[in-house]
Amino acid sequence: MNEATTEQPLAGYTVGVTAERKADELGALLTRRGAHVMQGAAMHTVPLPEDGELAAATTEVLAAPVDFVVVTTGVGFRGWLEAAEENGVGTRLLEQLRPARLLARGAKARGAIRGAGLTVAWNAPSEESTEVLHQLLEHDLHGTRVVVQVHGNPMVEFRAKLSEAGAEVVPVAVYRWTDPLDLDALDRLIGAVIAGEIDALPFTSAPAAANLLDRADRIGQGTSLREAMRSRVLLACVGPVTAAPIAQEGLPYSVPERARTASLVRLLAEELPAREV
The missing domain is CATH 3.40.50.10090 (Rossmann fold)
Known part of the structure; x- marks a missing residue:
């Protein structure tokens, strides 16, 4: 059941974070708004x-x-x-x-x-x-x-x-x-998305989005992941460049007005609760 409040609009939601360099910043912003965060870096710089x-x-x-x-x-x-x-x-x-x-x-x-x-x-x-x-x-x-x-x-x-x-x-x-240092964490995140345990996937870089899909293909979960991303998960990309791999797959996604991490989190805080109405 949704536990969202005005102060913590993401309470009761689980958000998957595929970022590496911005993982801590993004995770902290999401947690502050009440979200449960599941980390699974999709690439390594x-x-x-x-x-x-x-x-x-x-x-x-x-x-x-x-x-x-x-x-x-x-x-x-x-x-x-x-x-x-x-x-x-x-x-x-x-x-x-x-x-x-x-x-x-x-x-x-x-x-x-x-x-x-x-x-x-x-x-x-x-x-x-x-x-x-x-x-x-x-x-x-x-x-x-x-x-x-x-x-x-x-x-x-x-x-x-x-x-x-x-x-x-x-x-x-x-x-x-390249592939992330912790492939197991990425595989667990992919499994959680497919299992319906993830409400949103914010992306801060195109390579992370692309490698998430590529890794799912390599472990035989590509079709299931795309189905979940298309039907159940809110996909949010920090900007059009980041969204390119998602758009190429024909998957629905949202983009904030400003290409900033804080704006991306605000978008999630607005759109996730709205989906419950």
């Missing part, structure tokens, strides 16, 4: 400085002048600059990027650019990569050099469009995603 990929990409960026820089995530951009500093090329990298036009995908990316003492030439109002791409394609890109800080997803189509427009594209991957 692997920083790349150690394996040489990021260092090699930085060397390529430093090899010739840069015309445009696409910054997709604040944490990724800061991580890149920190890794460059550790490798002794932090100042060189900043000076290399300074004359370029820096385009931010969202507010956090914009903040990271400004925090580094660089200038934001343009910021995507919708915080979507497609809008950044359209902005870039308004320029004559023939002969230009475009650095794209990718965020786990290699952004293959995005980069291909820039290449087709005549740009030399230099991707910089600061981290990549």
Whole structure:
């Protein structure tokens, strides 16, 4: 039976959390509103400085002048600059990027650019990569050099469009995603969703949503999970980019007005009780 109150609108509901980096923040916000939280990270973030990929990409960026820089995530951009500093090329990298036009995908990316003492030439109002791409394609890109800080997803189509427009594209991957460290926890969460024990699944990243579905397929539970997600579970995505894997599956989902974790929790607090009316 639902125990929701005005102060704790999520009391009596169980929410599954698939996030890794934002798990503690999201869990605390949900618990404060009365929800029972079941954790099952769907992916693990692997920083790349150690394996040489990021260092090699930085060397390529430093090899010739840069015309445009696409910054997709604040944490990724800061991580890149920190890794460059550790490798002794932090100042060189900043000076290399300074004359370029820096385009931010969202507010956090914009903040990271400004925090580094660089200038934001343009910021995507919708915080979507497609809008950044359209902005870039308004320029004559023939002969230009475009650095794209990718965020786990290699952004293959995005980069291909820039290449087709005549740009030399230099991707910089600061981290990549793999299976979570605790696969058992993810499998238990999948089982709980299928069993009808989970009322809502909020997603804060596209890879987590994609890998949840992929993991269910790998353990033979893909059809059952999708059926539960379609019929019984409230799916909420922090923004359109995060929602892409869910949308591709034709699953129903909600998105808050602002792409913020707190807004995502407020959406759950409004929509879950409303489903009982």
